[in-house]
Amino acid sequence: MNLEQARFNMIEQQIRPWDVLDASVLELLHVVHREDFVPEAHRIQAFVDTELPLTATRRMLAPRVEARLLQELKLQRHETVLEIGAATGHLAALLGHKAQRVIALEADAGLAAQAQANLKRAGVLNVTVLNQDGAAGLSSEAPFDAILLSGSVAFVPQVLLDQLKVGGRLLGIVGDEPVMRAVLVTRVGASDFQSVELFDTVAGRLPGFAESPAFSF
Secondary structure: OOHHHHHHHHHHHHHHHHOOOOHHHHHHHHHOOHHHHOOHHHHHHOOOOOOEEOOOOOEEOOHHHHHHHHHHHOOOOOOEEEEEOOOOOHHHHHHHHHOOEEEEEOOOHHHHHHHHHHHHHOOOOOEEEEOOOOOOOOHHHOOEEEEEEEEEEOOOOHHHHOOEEEEEEEEEEEEEOOEEEEEEEEEOOOOOEEEEEEEEOOOOEOOOOOOOOOOOO
């Protein structure tokens, strides 16, 4: 496989048409090699427009979804980011190139170890991976400029929103299949939040988050 041609095709045929037009994001996709964060068994599929299986219950986000999430966060170089659901570390690496500091939480010990190794090998030194559940965030390091949920949740817990700085934002994929939407929540005051729905997509569930209560009649 010609990796550079495959990478070019991924960017031009999958990612750019999905309204990822930020030049800095597109350039990062050339710099941070996605195939280096994909398990060996699926390496040949690194550039395919689909989620890749990592464990029995976890999947790596599709390339276009990762790129769009990165673009929509609009990170600045001075910012500190909390990522929930590090998986194998690819999105954490991208975040690390845009922000000053990234703390990535990963509930699966095996994936957390892979993420740490992958990030070290890629020379990304400003990302810390912690093997722990992310549903409660990381209050000891709060407040954050940005929080990224790298997977889907039924709803966004208030405990995460409370860990944002005023002016900070949380981005996640919210809802239940087949209807999920990327939602950006910005903290505009001590107890005020504004929410915007950005685009429709579907992603695997993050572990540890509560599901919406079922309706009873």
